[in-house]
Amino acid sequence: MAATTPLYDTYLRAPLRFERGEGVWLIAEDGTRYLDFAAGVAVNSLGHAHPHLIEALKAQAEKLWHVSNLYEVPGQESLARRLTAVTFADRVFFTNSGAEALECAIKTARRYHFAKGHPERFHIITFEGAFHGRTIATIAAGGQQKYIEGFGPKAPGFYQVPFGDIAAVKNAINDETAAILIEPIQGEGGIRLASKEFLQELRGLCDEYGLLLILDEVQCGVGRTGKLFAHEWSGIKPDIMAVAKGIGGGFPLGACLATEAAAAGMVAGTHGSTYGGNPLAMAVGNAVLDVVLAEGFLQNVRDVALVFRQGLASLKDRFPDVIEEIRGDGLMLGIKAKAASADVLKAIRAEKLLAVPAGENVLRLLPPLITTAAEAREGLARLERAAETIRANSGTAAA
Ligand SMILES: *Cc1c(COP(=O)(O)O)cnc(C)c1O
Numbered sequence: 124m125a126a127t128t129p130l131y132d133t134y135l136r137a138p139l140r141f142e143r144g145e146g147v148w149l150i151a152e153d154g155t156r157y158l159d160f161a162a163g164v165a166v167n168s169l170g171h172a173h174p175h176l177i178e179a180l181k182a183q184a185e186k187l188w189h190v191s192n193l194y195e196v197p198g199q200e201s202l203a204r205r206l207t208a209v210t211f212a213d214r215v216f217f218t219n220s221g222a223e224a225l226e227c228a229i230k231t232a233r234r235y236h237f238a239k240g241h242p243e244r245f246h247i248i249t250f251e252g253a254f255h256g257r258t259i260a261t262i263a264a265g266g267q268q269k270y271i272e273g274f275g276p277k278a279p280g281f282y283q284v285p286f287g288d289i290a291a292v293k294n295a296i297n298d299e300t301a302a303i304l305i306e307p308i309q310g311e312g313g314i315r316l317a318s319k320e321f322l323q324e325l326r327g328l329c330d331e332y333g334l335l336l337i338l339d340e341v342q343c344g345v346g347r348t349g350k351l352f353a354h355e356w357s358g359i360k361p362d363i364m365a366v367a368k369g370i371g372g373g374f375p376l377g378a379c380l381a382t383e384a385a386a387a388g389m390v391a392g393t394h395g396s397t398y399g400g401n402p403l404a405m406a407v408g409n410a411v412l413d414v415v416l417a418e419g420f421l422q423n424v425r426d427v428a429l430v431f432r433q434g435l436a437s438l439k440d441r442f443p444d445v446i447e448e449i450r451g452d453g454l455m456l457g458i459k460a461k462a463a464s465a466d467v468l469k470a471i472r473a474e475k476l477l478a479v480p481a482g483e484n485v486l487r488l489l490p491p492l493i494t495t496a497a498e499a500r501e502g503l504a505r506l507e508r509a510a511e512t513i514r515a516n517s518g519t520a521a522a
Contacts, residue, residue: 137472144171147491147498149477158502160490161477165310165342165455168369169414170491176372179410180403187402192395198405205412209351211360212380216389217400219375221341221367222256225304227379227394228365229260232302232335233280234388244301247337250286252312252482255304255339255365264304286315289324296328302335302363303328307353310342313483314450314457319357326359335362335385341377345369346415346492348453349425356452369492374407415492428453430496431488434503442510444517450485454492457485458506462513470512474505 140152147170149159159171169176183198190196203215216231218224229247236244247264255261262270263278271277280301284291292303303325309315329336338361343353347369350356354364362385367377375398381389398404414420432449435456439446450457460467464484471478471486479487490502 146170146172147494155475157475157477158498158505159477160488160494160502161479162489162491163373164368164479165347165489166368166371167373168345168347168411168492169372170493171373173372173414173493175414176374176407176410179406180374183403183406189398189401189403191397192400196400196402196405198402198409199400202405202408202412205409205416206366206378206380209416210364210380211382212364213383214381214386214389216379216381216394217404218367218377218379218396219398219401219404220256220377221339221365222258222261223396223399224341224365224367224377224379225255225261225264225339226258228304228337228339228363228381229264229302230394231363231379231381231386231389232337234393235335235385236301236388238388238390243299245280246297246299247281247301248292248295248303249281249283250305250309251283252286252309252315253283253304253306253339254309254311255306256341286312287317287321289321289328292325292328296332296334300332300334302337304337304339306339306341306343307357308343308348308452308455309482310455310487311481313459313481313485314455314487315483316450316452322354322357322359329362337361337363337365339365341365341367342489343452343455345411346421346424347455347489349421349428350453351415351421353452370408370411371404372407372411374404376404376408378408420492424454424492427490427494427496427499430499431456431490431503434500435506438503438507438510441507442514445510445513451488454488454490454494456488457481458488459483459485460513462517466516467509467513470509470516471506473512474509476502476505476509 141149142152149157216227233245249264253265255264260278263281266283364380435449448459464486481487
């Protein structure tokens with residue numbers, strides 16, 4: 124451990140320093156090449172140093188960086204027009220991060236009821252295992268004690284029920300309920316999928332009780348599941364959706380999308396952000412959409428996802444002593460190991476493969492959406508070697 128650092132100790136960092144990236148590869152200062160299936164926690168959707176993103180950012184950097192929201196920002200309008208054209212949404216508010224997108228979503232839902240003369244309806248039902256960010260409101264929404272503790276009173280108005288338990292949701296609804304907030308796939312929680320039926324039932328309850336359905340697609344959105352947004356698989360439409368991570372491809376960018384009706388309370392002066400929708404971010408966001416919305420891109424994500432699914436299933440069959448369960452959808456995958464996930468992460472890293480820890484002892488694989496079938500197979504081969512190491516180590520331990 125380093126003796127001193129002026130940085131906060133908030134992160135448990137791996138002792139790795141990267142100098143540059145190329146597609147799915149990260150190159151460390153000592154020249155070692157890592158296959159990056161962490162992708163900056165699902166942020167580097169187009170891998171590293173994607174030529175189209177570099178071009179967009181450079182071109183904008185030479186023209187204009189920032190003007191603030193005192194003025195019209197054409198990039199915001201074009202990106203919002205494109206996002207609303209391909210989603211349920213009519214309105215967009217741009218942010219710099221996922222937590223800010225969630226803050227906007229929460230405020231939008233509360234203002235909706237306030238504007239209809241029901242300020243008492245500000246309570247939001249959320250789910251156990253959720254993660255919505257690290258602001259004072261979003262830690263309350265996420266409900267995880269380890270993130271809430273020591274930061275003063277928990278922000279009021281968030282009620283948690285078990286993930287997937289429709290009876291518990293119904294029970295929690297009362298005259299003060301404003302909305303239901305859910306990740307279609309819990310990321311930090313351990314790659315836990317909400318079933319199609321569950322999402323459909325939540326939509327039904329929202330319609331029945333006049334609630335807004337808020338989806339947190341910060342991690343599972345923007346092509347990660349092989350559709351532009353994960354909820355499309357269930358056929359439902361939310362009223363409000365938070366997006367970030369993959370939409371910026373590595374540039375800090377988030378967005379809160381809403382229907383015309385849901386956004387009705389967000390009139391002039393109710394919300395703002397100095398940097399939100401800054402021209403640099405808009406240039407990159409538009410460039411990410413150029414690629415993700417191009418003919419065949421999402422089909423390729425689905426094809427490569429199939430290579431992973433089959434490869435991981437085979438790995439589980441051959442290493443039942445190491446792997447307990449394979450989870451996930453598309454390129455949002457989880458390996459629930461029998462060994463502690465910290466040890467698994469170490470074994471994987473020894474094979475120069477990067478992954479992300481998550482709840483329930485699950486290791487996340489979040490490969491860039493540009494990963495090819497050959498790169499997927501390379502990753503699977505590295506996972507297999509890591510599984511062999513873990514098996515050998517546990518064999519020694521048992522003997
Ligand atoms: C990462 C994440 C957030 C928070 O995003 P930040 O950019 O870190 O604020 C919120 N929700 C989900 C589902 C996430 O994965």
